[in-house]
Amino acid sequence: MTGALAAEIVVDRGPFPVSASFEIEPGGCLAILGPNGAGKSTILAALAGLAPLASGTITLNGRTLDGPGRRRVPPEGRGVALLDQRSRLFPHLTVEKNLSFGPRALGLPRSQVRTVVDEWLGRLGLADRARAKPHELSGGQQQRVAIARAFASQPSVILLDEPFASLDAESGPIVRRVLADELARTGTTAVLVTHHLADAWQWADECLVLDRGRVVEQGPPDRLTMRPRREFTALLAGFGVLRGRWSGSTLDVGGVELPGEPDGVVAGQAAVGIVAPRDVAVSAPRGCAGVLAAAVTGVSVQAGVVRLDSSAGITAELSVDAARALGGGRLPSLGDSFDFAPHGLRVVPADEWQSPDVLSKRGTDYRSVADHQDVGGTEQQHSGRRARGRGTA
Numbered sequence: 331m332t333g334a335l336a337a338e339i340v341v342d343r344g345p346f347p348v349s350a351s352f353e354i355e356p357g358g359c360l361a362i363l364g365p366n367g368a369g370k371s372t373i374l375a376a377l378a379g380l381a382p383l384a385s386g387t388i389t390l391n392g393r394t395l396d397g398p399g400r401r402r403v404p405p406e407g408r409g410v411a412l413l414d415q416r417s418r419l420f421p422h423l424t425v426e427k428n429l430s431f432g433p434r435a436l437g438l439p440r441s442q443v444r445t446v447v448d449e450w451l452g453r454l455g456l457a458d459r460a461r462a463k464p465h466e467l468s469g470g471q472q473q474r475v476a477i478a479r480a481f482a483s484q485p486s487v488i489l490l491d492e493p494f495a496s497l498d499a500e501s502g503p504i505v506r507r508v509l510a511d512e513l514a515r516t517g518t519t520a521v522l523v524t525h526h527l528a529d530a531w532q533w534a535d536e537c538l539v540l541d542r543g544r545v546v547e548q549g550p551p552d553r554l555t556m557r558p559r560r561e562f563t564a565l566l567a568g569f570g571v572l573r574g575r576w577s578g579s580t581l582d583v584g585g586v587e588l589p590g591e592p593d594g595v596v597a598g599q600a601a602v603g604i605v606a607p608r609d610v611a612v613s614a615p616r617g618c619a620g621v622l623a624a625a626v627t628g629v630s631v632q633a634g635v636v637r638l639d640s641s642a643g644i645t646a647e648l649s650v651d652a653a654r655a656l657g658g659g660r661l662p663s664l665g666d667s668f669d670f671a672p673h674g675l676r677v678v679p680a681d682e683w684q685s686p687d688v689l690s691k692r693g694t695d696y697r698s699v700a701d702h703q704d705v706g707g708t709e710q711q712h713s714g715r716r717a718r719g720r721g722t723a
């Protein structure tokens with residue numbers, strides 16, 4: 331089942347109104363990103379019929395689910411399924427009874443329900459656990475059953491609220507595969523809430539970035555990854571961020587003049603420089619012009635690449651050999667001081683930039699997550715999925 335979803339949502343239930351506006355074509359996937367408490371789950375709640383609209387309209391395949399002067403279609407009548415990080419299986423029912431719940435509610439005859447459930451158990455690799463209760467399954471197995479139960483009710487739209495968040499390294503890829511297969515097999519329209527830009531890239535064609543209930547950035551995942559326009563997105567994508575003033579040819583950061591490429595900024599304007607870790611050179615302190623003297627605030631090594639976070643707010647990426655040379659035969663330590671030289675800063679006007687308090691509100695280390703996700707695997711499979719966001723930024 332697929333569905334064209336159009337939504338103009340304003341929900342007024344928390345400390346601030348949450349508003350967003352988007353359209354998703356049948357079989358498309360929209361990703362919603364943003365700091366904790368931004369309103370991501372509230373949008374899903376509105377789509378699922380769990381939070382009333384203060385204003386706006388939600389239509390699915392031309393049918394109005396919620397809107398002015400309309401009776402709100404209840405959650406069970408929407409053709410919308412919600413899957414979040416807790417499996418929410420019926421604890422007293424066996425796996426097969428959990429799976430048969432949706433098909434029975436659809437009115438399928440008993441023999442057909444049996445067939446559907448058996449097919450599901452086979453696809454999930456859980457045929458031998460049909461009689462088990464949810465608490466007898468691992469977290470990953472429970473989540474696989476929850477995915478099956480959600481799809482077994484043949485929804486037009488599936489709402490995915492951080493569905494991988496509580497899975498370990500072993501079950502995460504299995505659950506991702508099951509979900510990817512089902513989305514591809516059924517062509518179900520999807521809305522994915524995630525804290526990982528890599529997830530958005532893997533699953534969605536369009537992203538909305540929310541902050542305090544407002545859409546602050548929107549666009550395809552590759553654009554957000556390569557050319558973010560807001561601080562939250564830049565940090566999510568792994569860029570370093572520097573604040574200063576654009577002189578016309580350099581960004582003045584506390585008296586240090588750094589070369590950069592202007593992107594909509596004019597001379598004399600407060601500005602923000604964005605730089606990828608691979609474009610930051612590091613050297614032993616020499617007191618040269620055009621470098622930021624800063625202390626190392628974080629060291630990580632992955633697949634032969636060393637990343638040094640700095641007190642200047644930027645991260646450098648270098649080879650293990652280069653890092654060893656820098657550290658005098660060992661890796662640099664926290665507190666070591668070096669000269670950080672960013673090249674190819676993209677400089678944008680500060681007034682178009684997100685307010686700095688975004689960082690203090692976040693609960694996740696967005697600097698690291700961008701690099702720790704596997705964006706391979708199912709990426710190809712979903713490259714045809716389409717969504718169109720029309721945010722209120």
Ligand SMILES: Nc1ncnc2c1ncn2[C@@H]1O[C@H](COP(=O)(O)OP(=O)(O)OP(=O)(O)O)[C@@H](O)[C@H]1O
Nearest residue numbers: 343344345346364365366367368369370371372373
């Ligand atoms: N049922 C509710 N009643 C009143 N306020 C709520 C309700 N659910 C959420 N809120 C508030 O609405 C705001 C947005 O919450 P929401 O859960 O949508 O954010 P989120 O972006 O999904 O956050 P997280 O990433 O932490 O899950 C928060 O301030 C939250 O406290």
